Amino acid sequence: xxxxxxxxxxxxxxxMIACFGGWALDALDVMMFAFVxxxxxxxxxxxxxxxxxxxxxxxIISAFGGWIAGALADRFGRVRVLQITIAWxxxxxxxxxxxxxxxxLFWFRAIQGLGFGGEWAAxxxxxxxxxxxxxxxxxxxxxxxxxxxxxxxxxxxYTLFFAIMPKEIAWRxxxxxxxxxxxxxxxxxxxxxEPEIHREAKSVGSALSQxxxxxxxxxxxTTWRVALMVTGSQGGSYVLTIWxxxxxxxxxxxxxxxxxxxxxVLILGAFFGFVSGAYLADGIGRKATFMISAIGSAVVLLIFxxxxxxxxxxxxxxxxxxxxxxxxFSPMGSFMTELxxxxxxxxxxxxxYNVGRGLGAVFPVMVGFLAHRFxxxxxxxxxxxxxxxxxxxxxxxxxETRGRSAAQVPVAG
Numbered sequence: 001x002x003x004x005x006x007x008x009x010x011x012x013x014x015x016m017i018a019c020f021g022g023w024a025l026d027a028l029d030v031m032m033f034a035f036v037x038x039x040x041x042x043x044x045x046x047x048x049x050x051x052x053x054x055x056x057x058x059x060i061i062s063a064f065g066g067w068i069a070g071a072l073a074d075r076f077g078r079v080r081v082l083q084i085t086i087a088w089x090x091x092x093x094x095x096x097x098x099x100x101x102x103x104x105l106f107w108f109r110a111i112q113g114l115g116f117g118g119e120w121a122a123x124x125x126x127x128x129x130x131x132x133x134x135x136x137x138x139x140x141x142x143x144x145x146x147x148x149x150x151x152x153x154x155x156x157x158y159t160l161f162f163a164i165m166p167k168e169i170a171w172r173x174x175x176x177x178x179x180x181x182x183x184x185x186x187x188x189x190x191x192x193x194e195p196e197i198h199r200e201a202k203s204v205g206s207a208l209s210q211x212x213x214x215x216x217x218x219x220x221x222t223t224w225r226v227a228l229m230v231t232g233s234q235g236g237s238y239v240l241t242i243w244x245x246x247x248x249x250x251x252x253x254x255x256x257x258x259x260x261x262x263x264x265v266l267i268l269g270a271f272f273g274f275v276s277g278a279y280l281a282d283g284i285g286r287k288a289t290f291m292i293s294a295i296g297s298a299v300v301l302l303i304f305x306x307x308x309x310x311x312x313x314x315x316x317x318x319x320x321x322x323x324x325x326x327x328x329f330s331p332m333g334s335f336m337t338e339l340x341x342x343x344x345x346x347x348x349x350x351x352x353y354n355v356g357r358g359l360g361a362v363f364p365v366m367v368g369f370l371a372h373r374f375x376x377x378x379x380x381x382x383x384x385x386x387x388x389x390x391x392x393x394x395x396x397x398x399x400e401t402r403g404r405s406a407a408q409v410p411v412a413g
């Protein structure tokens with residue numbers, strides 16, 4: 001199953017390792033907030049809408065961070081921007097742990113978003129250009145499994161810290177661990193090289209004009225369709241991942257340890273979903289993989305939130321939910337690499353993925369506002385299904401890209 005990994009060059013493997021580590025630690029820093037939302041509501045006296053706003057601000061600012069970082073990666077190099085963004089989000093995650101008021105936490109979360117969004121933009125383009133066409137789909141997809149590893153680490157730390165520490169200290173300790181990604185920068189500086197395809201590409205203008213390069217013809221038609229697709233996928237995913245810990249604690253009345261256990265099952269499903277999506281992307285194509293994941297996610301989410309199932313059955317459904325809903329993210333990087341030519345690839349991917357992420361961030365904050373009226377479960381289910389429907393509509397307007405060379409992408413996508 002993994003014999004292809006041995007066929008990769010040392011350079012391809014080192015790039016995979018660096019991006020895998022960056023994505024895993026990215027998830028660790030971002031997902032730990034979802035686990036501490038109930039504690040922040042109690043300790044900092046937040047309302048549910050305020051908690052939703054804290055979750056959303058990072059994602060909205062990440063849209064700008066990813067867009068700008070992608071353009072800078074076109075201009076100054078993928079590797080250099082990757083290092084800066086990783087160090088950035090690590091430092092500001094750490095600072096979240098010293099916040100004394102909701103306002104301070106809000107601003108630390110907001111500034112963290114610049115690095116969070118930028119890391120994916122630089123790393124995805126780097127992977128897409130270094131890994132050869134034959135293995136791009138599965139390689140980028142396997143790197144995406146790093147998200148489930150980081151998410152799982154956040155769940156384990158949550159379970160451990162809240163079992164041995166008072167909640168007033170435990171939530172801060174979670175954020176202090178967020179400094180760990182900064183050490184990955186040293187590995188990247190020593191072992192990861194800039195892609196040849198980027199070094200040979202001609203710049204399309206100044207750094208400022210590069211930011212808007214993908215928003216002009218002939219790239220604009222591709223850009224808005226991809227951004228719409230990502231908006232739907234991220235919106236559907238965020239309402240689940242951000243609000244599920246709170247749902248399990250407040251609606252299903254689980255303890256912190258019990259919540260962590262159930263989430264670990266969902267995360268285990270996500271890991272296998274990422275792996276399956278990686279191989280399906282090369283096997284049946286990027287679009288078919290997206291469709292299976294989007295339709296399946298909508299169905300399972302409705303069952304999870306609305307069907308009268310007990311906690312025992314939720315364990316099984318959690319695994320299926322993690323599997324089917326996270327599968328869609330494995331082909332994302334390779335799909336966008338194959339839709340944008342090298343000279344605007346960073347700007348295009350950075351804009352689409354992170355603006356989609358920023359717009360998708362509206363979904364969880366709307367859940368927070370409407371949960372009081374309709375209940376948390378129905379609010380999660382409703383906005384999740386809307387997100388997946390938006391993704392499907394956008395996919396119908398995009399081409400299949402399996403087999404495209406990163407060096408020979410049609411100008412109009």
